[in-house]
Amino acid sequence: MNFLKRTVPLVIAFVMGVLMAMQYYVPHRLSQDLLEVVSRWDRIIAGFAVFIGAYSLFHLHWTRIKRKVEGWGYSVFVYFGAIITLIFGFLNGGEFFWNNKQEGTMFDWLYYYVQVPAGATIFSILAFFIASAAYRTFRARTNESTVLLIAAVLVMLGRVPIGNYISQYIPAIADWIMAVPNLAAKRGILLGVSLGAIATSLKIIFGIERSYLGGGD
């Protein structure tokens, strides 16, 4: 059992890790074909995993409804939304699901007039959250937050026409802040991230990091 649960996954991780790392340096057709095959496997596995995800979702909400836990009404709505969408998806505008997908059906209507606006509504909340987060951050309580406040005000003014009306130097200062200190910090983070990603990859390829298999050893 340990062989199947530990050794086999570790061998697969090592072989595929080394193979795919080397694949990056080999431009030959065979190498490209290997990448295509592996990517196709990934898509197939992801396709099957959707069923596991759907089971998890429906099982969780069914349990919530059955036990009448707080907010179980939302779980009813999950079933309602899923069933309505499935019905119209299967109907496919009267052509049924075994034919090509039809345009302008109720399924499309649900997507364009329910899901998309609902998503846009959630996204629009971001503007208010940015304002509240900015208010909290820009309170000049420490030296660092004072520097942040000044830099943020200069960048914000430099990005709108009024900044240029106040002083022609403000847009130039804003550009300098973005192109020099901001970019330097960003690159510093990216270099650290890249080294971390390489180290993590090596730990997984050589079986040193095994926690993704479950357990710590």
Added chain:
Amino acid sequence: MILIKNVLVVSIILTFFSPKLFAQSPNFLIPPTEFKAFDTPNDAGETISLTWPVSPNDSPDVFYVVYIDRDKNGTFEKEVIRIKSNTSYRTSAPEIYGYKKKNSNYHYVQIFPKKVYNGETLPKKQTLYFKLAMVSDDTKVFLDTIASATAHGNLIHTKKINNFVIMIIVSAVILYFIVHARRNPNMFLRKIGGLDAVDEALGRATEMGKPVLFVHGLTSMGSISTIAAISILGRIARKIADYDANLKVVNNDPIVMSVSQEVVKESYLEAGRPDAYNSDNVFLVASEQFPYVAAVGGIMTREKPAANFFIGYFYAEALILAETGATTGAIQIAGTDAYTQLPFFITTCDYTLIGEELYAASAYLSREPMLMGTLRAQDVGKGLLIIILVLGTILASFGLTFITHLFEAF
């Protein structure tokens, strides 16, 4: 009379030496002096490269047309590419020609024979022949030269050798420190506030009897940040099992969910509390970005977790999730390598693992010597990069830019 004569002489001279005037006079098209075809290096064997020097006639009104044939003595009727004569230079292919100044004196195009002979089967190692013509209005001038090449795949991408060498060096350093760490397990690690606060957050959740919410980012299992997040989840789940607290893990990818379930289950098993594991606590909430945000936000406001962990790669949802969590009064620990979202997490969370700290977390929490060795290797790698950056800056300040191209990725 002398003035008229002088004006005429100047006009004639200008007519011969001004490229723009040539372009307006198609009768005087001067084709390039040479025309070469070659197999494009470092590819899968699908393209052939063509190059020729610029002509004094080059202008937007003059075109270069390349014809292809499988036979050297063929009719060359198939037009393969048509470009304006003031476009497509070798400067667009630094991976082949580097950054020489004279690159702008040569045109360069790539031909995809399979696309040209779409639907026809080309035998392997088929030599193809090309003819170049200059076209302006009704005038067409062919070069006498017929160029030929055979496309074949390459086994090594020579322009990626720099990347390969760096990978070998960095890998060697990491492996050295892993082996070194086994012999010297008491390695010094700088404190990472966000990870030291994990115990505090879990303790608070245990005391309050409220759940701990672990929020995955939006990337799939193929992303290295998701793998790092899974590793951290395993460590946190182990501690939660020890503390007998309640862990909830929300996912937006079914594969990540399956792996998370397995990792949490194993952690509970390892802690000797397999009975405490409930697979319904590691669940899929939604597979799309904003439905995911709405669902997780709902969980936060209804269940009011004592601690929120945002670990992985996040996009626009980062601030909405973290700000919602902040309003519920939870201790919040975020860890991401998405530098665009870091300011939002730093603003709204109590502790944030910045970039590389996300990858260091697993080693830091487990304190396993071999894992900690990689952290030392990362620091040595950073030291090397700093040396290279300083050296590059000094050299570039003196006009020596070769080091820039030495580390260029193609």
